[in-house]
Amino acid sequence: xxxxxxxxxxxxxxxxxxxxxxxxxxxxxxxxxxxxxxxxxxxxxxxxxxxxxxxxxxxxxxxxxxxxxxxxxxxxxxxxxxxxxxxxxxxxxxxxxxxxxxxxxxxxxxxxxxxxxxxxxxxxxxxxxxxxxxxxxxxxxxxxxxxxxxxxxxxxxxxxxxxxxxxxxxxxxxxxxxxxx
Amino acid sequence: xxxxxxxxxxxxxxxxxxxxxxxxxxxxxxxxxxxxxxxxxxxxxxxxxxxxxxxxxxxxxxxxxxxxxxxxxxxxxxxxxxxxxxxxxxxxxxxxxxxxxxxxxxxxxxxxxxxxxxxxxxxxxxxxxxxxxxxxxxxxxxxxxxxxxxxxxxxxxxxxxxxxxxxxxxxxxxxxxxxxxxxxxxxxxxxxx
Numbered sequence: 001x002x003x004x005x006x007x008x009x010x011x012x013x014x015x016x017x018x019x020x021x022x023x024x025x026x027x028x029x030x031x032x033x034x035x036x037x038x039x040x041x042x043x044x045x046x047x048x049x050x051x052x053x054x055x056x057x058x059x060x061x062x063x064x065x066x067x068x069x070x071x072x073x074x075x076x077x078x079x080x081x082x083x084x085x086x087x088x089x090x091x092x093x094x095x096x097x098x099x100x101x102x103x104x105x106x107x108x109x110x111x112x113x114x115x116x117x118x119x120x121x122x123x124x125x126x127x128x129x130x131x132x133x134x135x136x137x138x139x140x141x142x143x144x145x146x147x148x149x150x151x152x153x154x155x156x157x158x159x160x161x162x163x164x165x166x167x168x169x170x171x172x173x174x175x176x177x178x179x180x181x
Numbered sequence: 182x183x184x185x186x187x188x189x190x191x192x193x194x195x196x197x198x199x200x201x202x203x204x205x206x207x208x209x210x211x212x213x214x215x216x217x218x219x220x221x222x223x224x225x226x227x228x229x230x231x232x233x234x235x236x237x238x239x240x241x242x243x244x245x246x247x248x249x250x251x252x253x254x255x256x257x258x259x260x261x262x263x264x265x266x267x268x269x270x271x272x273x274x275x276x277x278x279x280x281x282x283x284x285x286x287x288x289x290x291x292x293x294x295x296x297x298x299x300x301x302x303x304x305x306x307x308x309x310x311x312x313x314x315x316x317x318x319x320x321x322x323x324x325x326x327x328x329x330x331x332x333x334x335x336x337x338x339x340x341x342x343x344x345x346x347x348x349x350x351x352x353x354x355x356x357x358x359x360x361x362x363x364x365x366x367x368x369x370x371x372x373x374x
Binding site: 019022 | 240244256275
């Protein structure tokens with residue numbers, strides 16, 4: 001038994017050392033800007049930008065092949081943050097901004113077909129077959145993937161309803177003016 | 182020399198690792214969407230299999246056999262294979278980032294490619310010599326690459342064909358794989374020895 005333990009330990013140590021040396025030898029510098037942009041993105045990989053997930057979109061934004069306004073769920077807020085990070089000025093008038101939105105199920109016409117829950121990137125839609133579905137507000141990112149899938153048009157994007165949990169005191173008017181100037 | 186050439190041919194074609202032994206079916210189905218990634222996957226697997234065959238032969242004859250540790254065979258073989266795959270992953274990431282992106286999850290999954298462990302265990306079981314087990318592993322890996330390339334080429338053409346909706350996608354690939362397997366069964370008629 002001791003021989004087995006010893007030989008496995010030795011083997012593991014040797015292979016670990018070899019891999020450690022190889023990791024140093026073949027080290028690849030990861031682009032920090034891509035990682036930073038990726039951290040800003042919503043991260044739900046909904047695919048509305050046309051790229052395969054947020055990491056690819058972040059890489060495209062970093063090398064300049066995609067505009068900072070590419071992310072619909074991110075909206076104006078994300079575009080502003082990305083522009084500030086990349087040091088570029090953008091025209092925000094073309095970006096639709098209805099504020100944060102979430103999907104809402106119209107319960108009187110939902111037929112419980114489960115199609116919407118299959119496309120939801122954040123698993124925010126609950127419900128079983130032939131049961132009325134519902135959207136978990138905390139999980140929904142408002143990406144809109146489910147809207148087209150619904151055969152009865154029971155899903156709608158609506159502005160995030162204000163609840164006690166995330167109501168905030170409105171900012172004083174003077175600060176808004178100072179920002180505008 | 183002729184014996185090794187025949188061994189190479191028989192492992193690559195007659196006893197093809199994918200279509201006759203049915204090992205390594207996961208990358209066969211998974212990475213055969215286009216020729217480029219199929220070739221990359223085939224070459225990476227070839228490298229891993231050949232290296233793993235050499236390393237496991239050394240293990241078998243210098244560690245397991247002299248100290249009567251045969252019960253550790255699968256454990257140590259998996260350890261060596263996993264380390265080899267990690268090494269290949271680092272090299273591919275450094276030298277071919279595009280290939281690294283294309284292979285995606287299938288690159289680390291070479292570790293669990295049963296063809297790699299299967300070939301290592303077969304060479305140990307049949308008590309081959311060092312050179313013979315190297316040629317055996319290399320030939321089998323060549324066969325794997327060849328089949329992966331053929332399958333990817335066929336699938337690239339089939340992607341453009343009009344097929345009934347019920348057969349589109351995976352079902353057609355399975356039918357194609359069975360036909361390809363039938364074709365490779367034809368090599369069984371060749372007898373070298």
